[in-house]
Structure formats: structure tokens, C-alpha cells
Amino acid sequence: MTAMPGGSQEVAVQCRGLTKSFGAGEARVPALRGLDLDIGYGEMVMLVGPSGCGKTTLISIIAAVLDHDAGLCRVLGQDLKTLTAADKVLLRRKAVGFVFQAFNLIPTLTLADNVSVPLLLNGVGRTVARRRAAEILERLGLGTRAEALPSELSGGQQQRVAIARALVHSPRIVVCDEPTSALDARTGDTVLHLLREVALQENRALVIVTHDNRILKYADRIIEMSDGVITQSAAGQPAVADARSNLP
Numbered sequence: 605m606t607a608m609p610g611g612s613q614e615v616a617v618q619c620r621g622l623t624k625s626f627g628a629g630e631a632r633v634p635a636l637r638g639l640d641l642d643i644g645y646g647e648m649v650m651l652v653g654p655s656g657c658g659k660t661t662l663i664s665i666i667a668a669v670l671d672h673d674a675g676l677c678r679v680l681g682q683d684l685k686t687l688t689a690a691d692k693v694l695l696r697r698k699a700v701g702f703v704f705q706a707f708n709l710i711p712t713l714t715l716a717d718n719v720s721v722p723l724l725l726n727g728v729g730r731t732v733a734r735r736r737a738a739e740i741l742e743r744l745g746l747g748t749r750a751e752a753l754p755s756e757l758s759g760g761q762q763q764r765v766a767i768a769r770a771l772v773h774s775p776r777i778v779v780c781d782e783p784t785s786a787l788d789a790r791t792g793d794t795v796l797h798l799l800r801e802v803a804l805q806e807n808r809a810l811v812i813v814t815h816d817n818r819i820l821k822y823a824d825r826i827i828e829m830s831d832g833v834i835t836q837s838a839a840g841q842p843a844v845a846d847a848r849s850n851l852p
């Protein structure tokens with residue numbers, strides 16, 4: 605079992621003996637092989653490891669977009685195996701923000717409309733939704749582009765829109781797959797500051813898959829995976845913890 609730093613009893617995510625395979629018979633590929641993990645509220649965890657070790661599979665299960673085979677995955681106190689498909693839709697809609705590697709923006713909608721979608725799905729009125737979308741786009745440096753279409757943006761700008769959309773409805777759990785892959789160092793810092801602020805101030809849990817060593821300094825915990833299990837879990841650096849209290 606992977607212990608929580610400080611031994612906290614209250615966890616946002618609890619995985620025990622989690623397994624997941626793709627395919628069947630000779631083509632079967634085991635992606636998770638009995639993984640144990642706890643993630644606390646207010647914690648920002650970074651998942652690292654070689655390509656194919658199961659990082660995306662793990663965050664997809666935590667975000668309730670992919671079903672696991674066996675073991676326990678409890679998210680916000682709910683055992684995912686006990687949830688119906690409709691329950692999972694609700695959990696995702698209300699409580700999960702997902703930044704996909706491929707951004708997954710809707711090409712025919714403006715940035716403001718893309719970012720408004722999670723709010724509209726949660727019953728927020730259009731005017732309020734668009735105002736909140738504009739606010740978060742502003743914080744991510746895209747305030748003047750709110751009426752642009754995704755195709756008019758660079759990859760880095762699209763990535764920031766995807767991050768805005770994942771945060772706009774204040775989800776308790778945020779999972780991000782390579783959220784800085786298309787960003788330069790400065791923009792990556794802006795995004796990580798925002799994600800940290802979100803994790804700390806709103807007491808949410810953030811899980812970030814990354815190959816970007818530049819952003820590891822923002823993590824509370826760095827978890828290394830290999831071949832479908834966790835091989836190492838290390839606390840973040842104290843020097844960075846100091847810097848966190850000076851967020852812009």
C-alpha cells in the first residue's frame with residue numbers, strides 16, 4: 605500500500621489492487637497489474653514513468669471514463685464498481701475535470717462556448733456560464749480570444765482552453781494528461797500556478813501525467829510507475845513548498 609504523507613485518513617482517491625487489461629487472448633495487454641494508491645484532498649500528484657507503463661489508463665479509471673477489471677477504485681468516497689453508467693456520467697459531469705492529451709475541443713464552438721460546456725451541462729444559465737468562461741480564459745491569458753474558434757489558435761493556446769474547460773465547473777478531482785506538452789516554459793509556469801492554486805485553495809485533488817521535468821517542482825508528490833504498478837512515491841521538495849505560498 606502507498607501511504608499518504610502525514611497518514612491522513614480522508615482521501616479523494618483510493619486504489620487497491622487495481623487491474624486493467626486491453627484486448628483478449630494472445631492479444632491481451634495488461635496495463636495495470638495490481639496498483640495501490642491514495643490521493644488526498646488538496647494534493648497535487650504527478651505521475652511519471654516510461655511510455656506504456658499505464659499512466660493514462662490509471663487517470664482514465666480515476667476520472668470514471670474507463671472501467672477497471674478488478675480491485676478497488678474509490679473516488680470521492682464512491683466505489684466505482686458500484687456505480688451505474690448513469691451514475692458515472694453524473695460523477696464526471698459534476699466532480700471531474702479532465703485535460704485530455706488531444707485537447708478534445710469542439711471545433712465548431714468558440715473558446716467561450718467550449719469552456720462553457722461543463723457549466724451548461726450542470727444547469728448553469730448561459731449568461732453566467734459565459735461570464736465564468738471569460739474569467740478563466742482571462743486568467744489563462746486568452747481573454748481577447750474568447751470568440752475565436754479552436755482552429756484559429758496555436759497548439760499551446762488550445763491546450764490552455766482545454767485546461768480552462770477542465771477547471772471552470774470547480775470539480776473536486778482534476779486529471780491532466782500531459783497538460784504542458786504544447787506550452788513554452790513561461791506559459792507552463794502560468795498553467796501550473798493556476799492548477800496549484802486550484803488544488804490548494806479549493807481542496808481538490810489533482811493528478812497530472814507528465815514527461816515534462818520542468819513542472820515536477822510543483823508536485824506535492826511524484827509517483828513513478830513502471831509496467832502497471834507504482835515503483836516509487838516521493839514527497840515534493842521543501843524549497844518549492846515555500847515558493848507555493850507566493851503564488852501570483
Ligand SMILES: Nc1ncnc2c1ncn2[C@@H]1O[C@H](COP(=O)(O)OP(=O)(O)OP(=O)(O)O)[C@@H](O)[C@H]1O
Pocket residue numbers: 626627633634635653654655656657658659660661662
Ligand atoms: N485502448 C487500448 N487498446 C489496447 N491497448 C491499450 C489501449 N490503451 C492503452 N493500451 C495499452 O496499455 C498499456 C498502457 O498504456 P497507457 O496509455 O496507459 O500508458 P502511458 O504510460 O500513459 O503511456 P504514454 O506515456 O505513452 O502516454 C500500453 O501497453 C498500451 O499500449
